[in-house]
Amino acid sequence: MTVTTPPRTSTAVLAAAWAVPVLVAGQFALLSGVPVAVALIGSRHHRTHRWWAAALAAGYAAVVTAWLAGPSTAPSLSKFLSPVATAVLTAAGVVVAVALSRRAR
Secondary structure (H helix, E strand, C coil): CCCCCCCCCCHHHHHHHHHHHHHHHCCCCCCCHHHHHHHHHHCCCCHHHHHHHHHHHHHHHHHHHHHHHCCCCCCCHHHHCCHHHHHHHHHHHHHHHHHHHHHHC
């Protein structure tokens, strides 16, 4: 019987996952869409990673959709987010990054 270990999480996916909370907290919320996409695409080989990355992508998509579809006059996504929404999105990014980091070992 051969036992194979699942592939490790790549460094690019881990860096992207940690970049999301940094960019959101640093008021570059719209740019954090790139690391969200990298984390989502890079996590497709791991079943548990897919759930974490999909949850982060869904939260990010909800915020972007609310900004674009709403009657807001905010010039950027960072200006649109309330401090509570910024904290929630940042915390979600940290949770996903920690989950992916713990599974990478």
